[in-house]
Amino acid sequence: MTRRKGKLAFIVKDSARKATYRKRKKGLMKKVDELSTLWGIEACAIIYSPFEPQPVIWPSPSWVQRALERLKTMPELELSKKMVNQETLMKQMILKVKDQVMNQRKENREKEMDLHMYRCINARKVLPNMNMNDLNDLAWVIDQNLKEVDRELEKNE
Known part of the structure; x- marks a missing residue:
């Protein structure tokens, strides 16, 4: 406890x-x-x-x-090298969180495109309401998945 x-x-x-x-x-x-x-x-x-x-x-x-x-x-340089004030610390923390948000957005976008890819495969057609950016991202995800399949095939041969 x-x-x-x-x-x-x-x-x-x-x-x-x-x-x-x-x-x-x-x-x-x-x-x-x-x-x-x-x-x-x-x-x-x-x-x-x-x-x-x-x-x-x-x-x-x-x-x-x-x-x-x-x-x-x-x-003096040695003393102040690793010292930070509250403002600097907050800026560092904000940058770190921004990086985490960007990485999470990228990961979410890739998962969203994976989902679109599987829906397209099941429906055997491109889903409506997809704009050009979505189609480009979808094409990238399909290319990445095909490369992964090729790597696995080469590894197993």
């Missing part, structure tokens, strides 16, 4: 808020450790909390300090 997503709201009761903080902090630290181990990357976490006087630093303060120094000394 899957866990339900809890609603995100401020927890009024102090003891419940503190308990939830401890559980989520533990889970976050585990995730950072898993990311670091599984992908072989350098990862760290710094968590400030009203419940603790000092921030929680994972894996160690000296390690985090070295990682931050390496980050500060990286060239």
Whole structure:
């Protein structure tokens, strides 16, 4: 059984808020450790909390300090190479969805022409209400199917 997503709201009761903080902090630290181990990357976490006087630093303060120094000394081009803002991310997502829509339209058109082809074969005539584009697409689908049949025949010979 899957866990339900809890609603995100401020927890009024102090003891419940503190308990939830401890559980989520533990889970976050585990995730950072898993990311670091599984992908072989350098990862760290710094968590400030009203419940603790000092921030929680994972894996160690000296390690985090070295990682931050390496980050500060990286060239600007290297830092910004893979960074994207919200607008760029949305544009990338829109382009990806547009490509998916175009591919789906092409696939749907091919299936529609397959259907027309089989209907024409069964009726032994061209169906009415087909315009020139439909007939051209139908001819292309028939050619593709004939090529596929030829390939299969050559493979079996």
